[in-house]
Amino acid sequence: MKRIELKEITKRYPGCVANQSVELSVSAGEIHALLGENGAGKSTLMKIIYGVVKPDEGEMLWENQSIEVKGPAHARELGIGMVFQHFSLFETLTVAENIALSLPKAEAKSLDALKKRISDVSKRYGMQLDPNRYVHTLSIGEQQRVEIVRCLLQDVKLLILDEPTSVLTPQEVETLFKTLHQLSDEGCSILFISHKLDEVRALCDNATILRGGKVSGHCIPKDTTTDEIARLMVGDDTPLSEDYKKATGGEPYLTITNLSYKSEDPFATPLKDISFDVKAGEILGIAGVAGNGQEELLNLISGEETTTASCVKFAKKAVANLTPEKRRILGLGFVPEERLGRGAVPDMSLEENALLTGYQGELTNKGWINTTKVKAFAKQIIEQFNVKTAGSLAQAKSLSGGNLQKYIIGREILQNPKLLVCSHPTWGVDIGAAILIRHALIELRDQGAAILVVSEDIDELYAISDRVCAICDGELSPVAPTNEVTINQLGKWMAGDFSPSDTHSDTASAGPLANVGGLS
Amino acid sequence: MMFNRIALEKRSSDSKTMSYLSPVLAILLTLISGGLLFASLGQDPFHALHTFFVAPLSDLYGWTELGTKVAPLLLCAMGLTLCFRAKIWNIGAEGQFILGGLGGGYIALELLDVEGLWVLPCVLIFGALCGMFWAALAALLKTRFGANEILTTIMLNYIALNWLLYGVHGPLKDPEGFNFPESAMLSEFTTLPVIFDDYRLNISIYFALFAAAVIWALMSKTLIGFQISVMGEDKAAARFAGFKETRLTWFVLLTCGALAGLAGVSEVTGPVGQLTPYISSGYGYTAIIIVFLGRMHPVGIVLASMLLALTYMGGEMAQMDLSLPKSLTGLFQGMLLFYLLACDLLISYRIVRKPASKNHSQSATQNINAQA
Structure with missing residues (x-):
């Protein structure tokens, strides 16, 4: 049975066509991937299904009935649940209170009954969740669970997930996939939006690929190579893989020693005894889920926050008490996360x-x-x-x-610059620009600059950094050459498990990932 | 059920044209409303508007009087431009003006019997320093304790006014002044020279025009001006670039205080010629309207200060010729600001007509329904 079918959907915005004659069909219990680069029209299509945006042309069939979704409330009534990339949760409320806010009046009446339901559902799908906890104490992965449980409570028939893995550690991704498989076994259809091909290949039954607002192809991800899918996503004229030589670097340029820092901002993550260095002529990558102290660390390097001078050194000169202006004179270049x-x-x-x-x-x-x-x-x-x-x-x-x-x-x-610090250098950037940016970074490295890259994008870190580490809850993992760190190891570091372990056991698994680095 | 709705829709980017058109539109609306007001008071609106806005400038005397009022307004407005560009909402030009007048007037009274060409510069500089000091209090409170400058400067305005009242009722009162709350008249050596004989217009208009030129150069040609603009536009970017917020805050407030103080002391040593409780006529507040009406651009501000100066003269003219209250000045200034703020909405929004749809599913939350 077809759960949902889109026919000839077109949506125009002033100056651009977001979707042009898009066709999509998802069966009951199917996990369907919607692939495409930033700006390919994925989000618009999802918003059309969820009733946020109205299509200019085209028809939508829900369980073989032609239907016009009047709005998100109507979509939820039909059994469509959506987990957005950016969560809509109130940090100062508990899990149960947050969920109660989105339920119909009758269901939200008894908070105790609701808590019981939340516990039951979360247990059933292997997503641990304590309904009494305040949202601000939850990790990003746990917050995502709240969003998913919120959908599941309402007898969902189609669950839409918008780039759900971009905020998760590899281990959290695995847990999420288990839940999704269980859901699909029970007959729930899942629409999975992503641009991470390896994940799509591991999870999805079918895929529809969008490029420039049009459907550029369909495939069965398990039977298709990542290169073939990537080609459908980016078109014929963009180079796909980048292979950069690793460098070892020379003298340390940036040295951070025993840096502990607690900002005046009560929501900031305190940094705990961080030490590392970045050598001239190398790229050091710091992985980590956002909000684990990256911002605080970068502010201390850029000079937007200051502390005891000797904690941060540029070429042996203590700078941690200097203003950004003075640090720039010493050779600092800085690319912050927020562009605008x-x-x-x-x-x-x-x-x-x-x-x-x-x-x-x-x-x-x-x-x-x-x-x-x-x-x-x-x-x-x-x-x-x-x-x-x-x-x-x-x-x-x-x-x-x-x-x-x-x-x-x-x-x-x-x-x-003698030291370039980049925060999420290619986040939300189209592939052509991303490749140009990475080339530029490598070129700058080869000219002898020290480069520090902080990113949530593991594939990118594997592609460009010479050494890699991770930050979790204000603590820094050990630093090691990138080709000696497995993706599992890095995932553990991102989750805060710094115990030495199988660093050398399955090095090979990092290989194919590095290859698709260009696509994220 | 097919009504046309008039709705406001957000523009994709701000309209440049509208930002220049908005003051013109505001002036037009003010004139229309003013005309209606005059009509409701039983006056011929055209005659009344003519009396208010045209008659004051019918002779050389009128133009020199305009210059006399433009000078303090322009000085205050140029200082405020600097602050507002940095988004430091200094409402305290009035207090800085009064303190400049009070301090300069005090020194002038102390030097009443001294002769010499150096006396006047001393008085002017001391007045400017007093205005600067008053602004420094707000700067200190803001940079040291994070106190909101809007509140502190408004409060400081009242304190300054009360110091002035204390002065003219107490220690600075003219002993031979029949107990009026006024100081003695200032001496020849502490009075600003006039430009034409027999008219009140004095050289403070040159100070004002010079200040306008300097501030314009500062804002458009220098790094510090650029830093001020960045700080106003985007604090995070200013911090990222390493611009020193505290230092810039001090700089704009002190400069504004000095200019407003200079305006105050020029008023005391110029047209007023003594200390009275009424040395200001609200110039420091009017300058705020001028800055916004002039789009924070020097040329616009010069034009706007002429228009606002005219409202003062129009108010006096209406009182004399039409026997209407002088408070019309404030009314016109208020209407102008009100319409300006309303028209400024059209810089980032546009008016669209929408056919009402059958199903009310259009949940465009940004639309503000103006009319159903």
């Missing part, structure tokens, strides 16, 4: 944004801005990093994520 609203001022032009961190060199003279040189610098970044924009006077906010990121990274690299 930190890395670039949204309402200012690209020229002004070039001046934002480039103000120390020859762009200014005794406090006066050299407009000609600022313009030239902006144009140089645009040209060398292939930034697609209307011109150097375009506002930063008018650029797409990938183009803005290329611009910001270009701005930092063209100032010849």
